[in-house]
Amino acid sequence: MSPTPVPPEPPSSQAAVTGRGNEAAATRRPGSCTELFIVFTRLALQGFGGVLPVAQRELVERERWLTAPQFLELLALSQVLPGPNVINLSLMVGQRFLGLRGALSAMAGMLCVPMVGVLLLAALAAQGQRHAMVTGALRGMGIVSAGLITATALKLASPLKRSPLSLPGAVLLGAASFVAVGLLRWPLVAVVFGLGGLAFGWAAWRIGAQAPAPGAPAPGDRPPKDPRDV
């Protein structure tokens, strides 16, 4: 869980993009869009409660399409961007090897088969709504989900100790967004732009004040998110 600063992009990863293989990168590459689709389907179907740890294992260790630093770099980018992180990651992996077609194949692999499965479950549950046992089971699962998601938030909280906002500042911001969205039910757009804008400005100012040497590991870097990625 400790933040691993992404090293400067080695020339070899450029070679991987352009197809000039390099032994140091030690990577293979997917041969076709079908292969991308199949590998991403396989990894999505292993992901109960989050796909990210499986993605790391499959893409880096099993398929060796990416080195660990390359994976971390794509992960960091996928988390800067809005939207579902693992979907962003699959798009970037696919695009890296086979362009737009690759990106769409990887995303389709991530989504198609699991979506059919979850929708079948949803249709069954909707049919069973009149049965007290089905609604009761869904209620029980909802309560457990609440616990799982809260536990994820708690697990991810420890890196805030190194936040450039200082721990009390970060806790204050987290608590404020919880109150605004969870209790007061303010629209997310107001909170992300209002509190987020404030936090961004504050962090930029603090990071500027710390003035790290260029290229030095940044103490404020957000570490890779918990692999369970709720």
Add this chain to the structure above:
Amino acid sequence: MSEPATFLPSLLLGPLQLTPADWAALFGHFLMLSLLAVGGAITTAPDMQRYVVGERHWLTEAQFSGSVALAQAAPGPNVLFVAVVGYNIGGLLGVVATMAGTLLPSTLLTLRASHWNAQYARSRGVRALHAGLAPITLGLLAATGWILFEPAAADWRSSLLVAGTIALTLRWRVSPLWPIACGALVGALGWVG
């Protein structure tokens, strides 16, 4: 099973008979949420619930929580809870509207952004964005946990179940499948909520 005459329309368009304006609003709201998903799709759940339950009354609180729970119980990326919410609102067309809304903006942005390199990820602006949004992401995750729990909060056994899940997950990192199966079991037996 419902009557065959109502089953097919309900499968395709959902049980609610949404107007074209409703469909546009549904799609539009999910388009916006896509760009606000700062820490993964699940952080938009509180706002999604505020909109589809509180403002539009398309789903009940229990249906919304059940949708998220179902998606968590099944394998696949977490964003699929959006598909289940869409299905429960508007059948298969609801899935298309919500999933397309959720994926389109972020996909276009990601495809444009992939030439950004590691240097960019270490720039002061992006680091400040990370550092600033990290606590907000956690606040939103906690809010998601709260809105899923709130309908059952009055029941002490539900509080016990949540506390047990948190303790189990933090202490032993078990696969989420087991606590969810336990939740389904005690729920089906009518012991919680």
